[in-house]
């Protein structure tokens with residue numbers, strides 16, 4: 001699954017997640033997720049009373065739907081008392097990732113320095129990574145566009161992370177705009193935003209989202225058949241997500 005000639009290194013922290021040991025097409029939850037969109041998944045989370053939608057993130061490059069399992073990177077401000085990894089942020093995650101993986105960088109909304117860049121994008125693309133999510137600024141956005149690597153973030157910035165922001169750890173639980181994200185959690189991102197699904201709740205979230213999507217397909221058929229909007233989107237729709 002890894003584009004490099006050498007085997008992917010062992011992950012340094014956390015648990016191996018299913019995408020590491022399975023080919024993408026064998027990850028049943030990701031296959032089902034790929035048939036949905038962020039809105040159906042967000043509605044399912046609402047109905048189940050779970051958090052998951054990360055606000056304020058949008059596609060800066062290659063704007064298409066991505067789905068996969070989270071490989072996390074946690075960033076901190078570089079200060080003398082912080083022991084960085086000694087290598088550039090995100091590199092271990094890129095080396096260990098491949099098809100079915102989405103790299104999720106916890107940058108805590110920072111916009112003064114990039115939490116991702118073009119050399120990293122090249123590595124991610126070479127390894128077949130599905131895409132990258134950063135809850136802060138990124139640079140070399142043009143390179144990500146040229147590479148056709150989906151990149152979801154808050155904004156672009158030309159300023160490097162070097163000397164400013166370092167990797168604290170990777171493959172660890174992180175916080176993305178208030179949403180807890182663990183390695184191996186499901187990720188879906190599209191033009192409406194970015195949503196995470198805890199792997200422990202994947203089955204019931206997927207089943208609920210599939211039912212919601214089926215209901216909406218039937219509604220759209222009724223709209224196309226000429227039914228009044230007020231009938232199609234009536235009280236049933238308004239209360240559909242009630243718990």
Ligand SMILES: O=C([O-])CC(=O)C(=O)O
Pocket residue numbers: 114116117118119120121139140159160161162
């Ligand atoms: O220095 C950085 O912020 C990283 C960078 O530009 C790259 O990966 O190309």
Ligand SMILES: [Mg+2]
Pocket residue numbers: 117118119140
């Ligand atoms: Mg660069």
